[in-house]
Amino acid sequence: MTVHAPETLPEGGKARMVYLSLRDEISNGDFTEGALLPGENRLAEAFGVSRITVRRALDALAAEGWIKKRTGAGSVVLPRPDGDTRIAANFATLMPQLVEMEHRTTARLLSFSYGPAPDGVASALGLAKRSTVQTAVRVRYADEQAFSHLTTHVPETIARNYGETDLATQPLFRLLERSGVLVESAYQSVTATLAAPDVADALGVSVGAPLLSLRRVVRDAEGRGVEHLSALYRPELFRLEMRLTRVGAGEARHWEPVIGAAET
Known part of the structure; x- marks a missing residue:
């Protein structure tokens, strides 16, 4: 089994760009186990960078166990630990899948405290400024x-x-429901961000590494905000998927998500 070490971004913006691009291609299966990466000259030409820049990116990938560099024979893609370990979620049914994920994974509590809500959190939950919230x-x-x-x-x-x-x-x-909260609805959005030092340390990635960012506001049956979640995911370990179907007729024909569709 190949163990991927904590992510270490190579020095230099161009080297990081090459590193992240190649890592994503490997993670997404564009380069499968045992495949040879293009040579340094071809990679340098494809990315418009120098061979030294490409070499830095490949060295970082090799240090983390994504590839093995072989002198005179190129770089070969190594197997992922225990196969594909990424968590997959259907975007159309993301909410129940994230809840189910809590039952299939483990969590470690890093901090637990009470204090004034950040302005953005108070606004999203419909609380007065400086209202006390529990932060975990x-x-x-x-x-x-x-x-x-x-x-x-x-x-x-x-x-x-x-x-x-x-x-x-x-x-x-489960704790919210045990507290008598009747959860009625939620709004969530997904974007991208970069890892801050504390997050990078907790996830085992480099400061500035790309992350998926999900924000969710949960409301009860009376429309009151009961939870504000900020979730950051390692993109090589978590993916969002959606199954679509064409519906309608003529010029009104369009794509719609298939809710509850079985994955194949």
Whole structure:
């Protein structure tokens, strides 16, 4: 089994660009196990950089166990640990899948505290400025590998119904429901961001490494905000998928997501 070491970005912006591009191609299966990467000259030409820049990127990939450099024979792609360990989620049914994920993975609680809500959190939850919220930071693991960094904010009136030990051992949704919250709806968005020092350390990546960023606001049956989640995912370990179908007729024919479709 090949173990991928914590990510170490090579020096130089161009080398990092080559490194990230090649790593994503390997992670996405464009270069499969045992495949040979193009030679340094071809890579340099394709990316418009020098051979030294390409060499730095390949050295970083080799140090992390993505490839093996063979003198005079190019770089070969190594097998992923225990096959493909990425967590996959269908974007059309993302909410229930993320809840189910909490039951299939483990989490480590990094911090637990009460304090004033950040302005953006207070606004999203519909709270008065400086309202007290419980803030918890957790890292979630799949097969003992950190893949997500989760920061949750819950209004104090709800959060006082459970403690630090509960949150360290049980999914937050279960604790909210145990507290009498009737969850009704949620809004979430997905974008990209870069790893800050504390997040990079927790996920085992380099500062500035690209991450998927998911934000979610959960509301109860009366429309009150009950949870604000900021989740950061390692993109090589987590992917969003969506199955689409063409519906309608004539010029009105369009794409729609297939909700609840079985994956093949």
